[in-house]
Amino acid sequence: MSSPTPLLANLNDEQHEAVTLPPRPALILAGAGSGKTRVLTTRIAWLIQTGQVSPGGVMAVTFTNKAAKEMLTRLGAMLPIPVRGMWIGTFHGLCNRFLRAHWKLAALPQGFQILDSSDQVSAVKRVIKAMNLDEERFVPKQVTWFIAGSKEDGLRPKDVQARDENTRTMIRVYEAYEEQCQREGVVDFAELMLRTYELMRDNEALREHYQRRFRHILVDEFQDTNKLQYAWLKMFAGPQAAIFAVGDDDQSIYAFRGAQVGNMAQFEREFKVEKVIKLERNYRSFGNILDSANELISRNSRRLGKNLRTEAGPGEPVRVYESTSDFGEAQWLLEEIQQLHREGMPRSDIALLYRSNAQSRVIESALFNAGVPYKVYGGLRFFERAEVKHALSYLRLIENPNDDTSFLRVVNFPTRGIGARSVEQLQDAARVSGRSLCQSVGAVTGKSGVNLQGFVRMVDDMREATRGLTLREIIEHMLHASGLVDFYRTDKDGKERLENLEELVNAAEAFVTQEGFGKDAVALPVDEVAAVSAPQTESVRQELAAAVTPDAETGEIMSPLAAFLTHASLEAGDNQAQAGQDAIQLMTVHSAKGLEFDAVFITGLEEGLFPHENSLSDVDGLEEERRLMYVAITRARKRLYLSFSQTRMLHGQTRYNVKSRFFDELPEPALKWITPRNQGFGSGFAREYQSAWSRGSGMGSMVGAGRVEPRAPAVVPRAPSHGLRAGQSVFHNKFGEGVIVTLEGSGDDARAQVNFGRHGTKWLALSVAKLTPVE
DNA sequence: TTCACTTGTTTTTTT
DNA sequence: AACAAGTGAA
Numbered sequence: 001m002s003s004p005t006p007l008l009a010n011l012n013d014e015q016h017e018a019v020t021l022p023p024r025p026a027l028i029l030a031g032a033g034s035g036k037t038r039v040l041t042t043r044i045a046w047l048i049q050t051g052q053v054s055p056g057g058v059m060a061v062t063f064t065n066k067a068a069k070e071m072l073t074r075l076g077a078m079l080p081i082p083v084r085g086m087w088i089g090t091f092h093g094l095c096n097r098f099l100r101a102h103w104k105l106a107a108l109p110q111g112f113q114i115l116d117s118s119d120q121v122s123a124v125k126r127v128i129k130a131m132n133l134d135e136e137r138f139v140p141k142q143v144t145w146f147i148a149g150s151k152e153d154g155l156r157p158k159d160v161q162a163r164d165e166n167t168r169t170m171i172r173v174y175e176a177y178e179e180q181c182q183r184e185g186v187v188d189f190a191e192l193m194l195r196t197y198e199l200m201r202d203n204e205a206l207r208e209h210y211q212r213r214f215r216h217i218l219v220d221e222f223q224d225t226n227k228l229q230y231a232w233l234k235m236f237a238g239p240q241a242a243i244f245a246v247g248d249d250d251q252s253i254y255a256f257r258g259a260q261v262g263n264m265a266q267f268e269r270e271f272k273v274e275k276v277i278k279l280e281r282n283y284r285s286f287g288n289i290l291d292s293a294n295e296l297i298s299r300n301s302r303r304l305g306k307n308l309r310t311e312a313g314p315g316e317p318v319r320v321y322e323s324t325s326d327f328g329e330a331q332w333l334l335e336e337i338q339q340l341h342r343e344g345m346p347r348s349d350i351a352l353l354y355r356s357n358a359q360s361r362v363i364e365s366a367l368f369n370a371g372v373p374y375k376v377y378g379g380l381r382f383f384e385r386a387e388v389k390h391a392l393s394y395l396r397l398i399e400n401p402n403d404d405t406s407f408l409r410v411v412n413f414p415t416r417g418i419g420a421r422s423v424e425q426l427q428d429a430a431r432v433s434g435r436s437l438c439q440s441v442g443a444v445t446g447k448s449g450v451n452l453q454g455f456v457r458m459v460d461d462m463r464e465a466t467r468g469l470t471l472r473e474i475i476e477h478m479l480h481a482s483g484l485v486d487f488y489r490t491d492k493d494g495k496e497r498l499e500n501l502e503e504l505v506n507a508a509e510a511f512v513t514q515e516g517f518g519k520d521a522v523a524l525p526v527d528e529v530a531a532v533s534a535p536q537t538e539s540v541r542q543e544l545a546a547a548v549t550p551d552a553e554t555g556e557i558m559s560p561l562a563a564f565l566t567h568a569s570l571e572a573g574d575n576q577a578q579a580g581q582d583a584i585q586l587m588t589v590h591s592a593k594g595l596e597f598d599a600v601f602i603t604g605l606e607e608g609l610f611p612h613e614n615s616l617s618d619v620d621g622l623e624e625e626r627r628l629m630y631v632a633i634t635r636a637r638k639r640l641y642l643s644f645s646q647t648r649m650l651h652g653q654t655r656y657n658v659k660s661r662f663f664d665e666l667p668e669p670a671l672k673w674i675t676p677r678n679q680g681f682g683s684g685f686a687r688e689y690q691s692a693w694s695r696g697s698g699m700g701s702m703v704g705a706g707r708v709e710p711r712a713p714a715v716v717p718r719a720p721s722h723g724l725r726a727g728q729s730v731f732h733n734k735f736g737e738g739v740i741v742t743l744e745g746s747g748d749d750a751r752a753q754v755n756f757g758r759h760g761t762k763w764l765a766l767s768v769a770k771l772t773p774v775e
Numbered sequence: 776t777t778c779a780c781t782t783g784t785t786t787t788t789t790t
Numbered sequence: 791a792a793c794a795a796g797t798g799a800a
Contacts, residue, residue, distance in 0.1 A: 189789080254789085257788065356786050624787095651785065
C-alpha cells in the first residue's frame with residue numbers, strides 16, 4: 001500500500017483484506033458482531049476514494065430499509081462527496097426505482113401501486129371467489145403463499161409444474177390473479193423483483209446498459225437471498241461486475257420464507273471465488289457468550305465453518321434459570337432487570353427475547369404491573385393499522401379508481417348502505433364486462449345501484465376537489481369527505497384511531513419535506529439520463545428520457561400522492577413508535593437479528609417452544625431453530641440469561657414442558673445455574689424449587705447441589721385412580737423420561753399425553769404403556 | 776344491514 | 791386467552 005488511507009486505519013487484518021480485495025467476485029463470511037456493516041461501507045468508500053469506481057457504478061443491496069439507511073448514514077460520514085447516483089437500497093426499493101424508470105417497457109401504468117401482503121391476500125381471495133372455488137380447500141393465505149413462492153422461484157404460471165389436480169387449480173388462480181393485478185395496475189412485492197428480472201433478461205439494450213454501469217455490486221445478508229434474488233443479482237452483475245457478497249450461513253433464519261442458504265456455496269462455486277474471507281474476530285461479546293454460541297452451532301451439519309473468537313476475556317458466566325411457571329419466570333425476569341438497572345444499565349440495553357409473539361403477554365403484564373417501561377417490537381406497524389389502511393385506500397382510489405382492492409375495502413366503510421349483496425351484484429357485473437368495479441356501478445340497478453353510484457361520485461368529487469392541492473391538503477380533505485373523521489369521532493374507542501389518522505397527515509408532511517417526495521421515482525431516472533448521456537445505447541437513453549417526461553396534464557412526473565402511496569407500501573413504518581423513553585426491549589428472536597444489547601434474556605427455552613414443535617419433524621427445521629438460538633445468543637454483549645419454565649399457559653391451557661435440548665448443547669463451564677430466589681409474593685404458593693426432574697440429563701455443573709427439595713407444583717392437579725397427574729415426570733422404556741401433559745378418560749380408556757422432549761409428545765394408552773413415576 | 780353470538784385458529788417476518 | 795371470521799336473528 002503506497003499511501004495508507006485513513007479509511008482503513010482501524011481495521012483488523014481480516015477486515016482490511018476484505019475491504020481491499022481486487023475487483024472480482026468475493027464472498028465474505030462475516031460472523032455475528034465481526035464488523036460486517038463496517039466492512040461493507042468501508043469497501044464502498046475505499047473503492048470510490050481510490051478512484052476505482054464512480055458513485056454511479058456502485059450498487060449496494062440490503063433486505064431491510066433500516067440496513068439501507070444505516071449504510072447510507074455511515075457512508076455519508078466517510079465520504080466528503082455526496083453519494084449521488086449510487087444505488088443503495090433494499091432489493092424491492094431498487095426494483096421500484098428501476099420499474100419507475102422503465103414502466104413502459106415493463107408494461108406497467110406509470111403510477112402503478114404496490115400491494116402489501118394483506119392486500120395481496122385479499123386480492124387472491126377475490127380471485128378464488130370469482131373462480132367459484134372452495135375457500136376451505138384453497139385457503140387464500142396458502143394460495144398467496146404458493147403464488148409468492150412461485151414468483152420467488154422465478155416461475156410464471158406456465159412454468160410451474162402441475163404435479164396434481166390441486167396444483168393445477170392453484171396455477172389457474174395464479175394466472176387469474178396476474179391478470180387481475182395487471183388490469184388494476186398493481187404489483188405485489190415478488191412481482192417487483194420478477195418483473196425487473198424479466199425485463200433485464202429480455203431487453204438486451206437495457207441489460208447492457210446496467211451491466212456496463214454497475215462495476216461493483218455489494219450484497220448484505222447474502223444468506224437470506226432467495227432463488228430469484230440470486231438470479232437477479234447475476235443479471236445485473238453480468239460477466240464483468242464484481243459482486244461482493246457478505247453473509248453468515250449460521251445466521252440464516254429465513255428458510256421458511258424461501259431464503260436459500262445454499263446460495264452462498266453456489267455463489268462461491270459459480271463465480272469462482274478464489275478465497276473466502278472469514279471475519280471471525282468478534283467485537284461484541286465476552287468469551288463465555290461466544291463459547292456458548294460456537295459450541296451450539298457446531299452441532300449443525302453443512303456449515304461453511306467458522307468460529308468466533310474474542311480478545312475480551314471470558315466475562316461473566318451465562319446464567320440459567322428454571323422456573324415452575326411462566327408467571328414465575330416473568331417475576332424473575334422483572335427482578336433481574338430491576339437489579340441490572342439499579343446497577344446502572346440503561347433499560348434500552350436490556351432485551352427480552354422469545355421465540356413466538358404469544359409469549360410476550362406474561363412478561364408484559366409483569367413489567368406493566370411493576371411500572372417498568374418497556375417497548376414491544378413486532379406489533380402492528382403504522383401503515384398496517386386498519387384506520388390507516390382505510391385512509392390509504394381512499395387515497396389510492398383518488399389516484400386510480402380501478403384499484404378494486406381499495407374499492408372493496410372502503411366501499412362500505414364507514415357504512416353507507418352498501419352490503420354484501422350489492423357488492424356481489426357489482427362484482428358479477430364487473431366480471432361479465434371485464435371492467436373494474438368502479439366502471440361497473442352503472443350496471444347495478446335499483447337502490448343498490450344508486451348507493452354505489454353515490455360512492456363513486458364521492459370519490460370522483462374528492463379527486464376533483466383535491467386537484468392541485470398539496471399532499472397534506474389532499475389527505476385532510478379526504479379524511480373529512482370520506483366520513484372517516486366523523487365515524488371515528490363518534491366511535492367509542494375511536495380516539496386513538498383519530499390520532500393515528502392525524503399521524504398519517506404528519507407522515508405525509510414529513511415525506512414531502514424531508515424526503516423530497518418521489519426521490520426514487522423522479523430524481524433517479526433523471527440521474528440515469530445523465531449517467532448514460534455519454535457513449536451509451538441510444539435506445540436506453542430515449543427510454544429513460546421518456547420516463548421522466550412530465551404528465552401532460554399536471555406537469556408532474558409522478559404525483560406526490562402516488563409517490564407517498566408507494567412509500568407507504570414499501571416502508572410500512574416503525575413497528576411501534578413509542579416515545580423515546582428508556583425502556584426494556586421486548587421482541588422475538590427473529591426481530592432481534594442485527595441488534596445487540598448489554599444484557600440479553602432468552603426466555604421460554606422449552607422443548608416444543610424453542611425449538612418450536614413445528615420444526616422438529618425434519619433435520620433442516622431443527623438446524624434452523626439452532627441457528628435461531630445462535631442468533632439470540634450472539635446478541636448479548638456482557639450478560640446472557642437463559643430461562644425456561646416447567647409449565648406455561650398456551651392457547652388458554654397449561655402445558656407441561658421439558659427444558660430445551662439446547663441446554664445440552666452448550667458448554668457446561670460457561671453456564672451457571674442460578675438458585676431461585678424467594679419470589680416474595682405471598683407464602684406457600686410461589687416459592688420456587690429446583691426439582692429433581694430438571695437435573696435429569698447430565699447437567700453436572702449444577703451449583704449448590706445440596707438444595708434438592710420436593711417440587712411444589714404451581715397448581716396441584718387432582719390425583720385420579722391410576723395415580724398419575726399432569727405435570728408428573730414419568731419414565732417410559734422406549735422414550736425415556738417425559739412429563740405428563742394431559743390425562744384423559746378413566747379405567748381402560750385412560751390415556752396420557754406425555755412430552756418426551758426430543759422424542760416428541762405422544763399419546764399413550766395407560767392400559768398398554770408402562771409409565772413409571774419418577775420423583 | 777347490522778349486531779350479537781359461535782366457531783376456529785394460533786411460529787418465526789421483510790418487502 | 792385473544793382474536794378473526796362466519797352465522798343467524800332482528
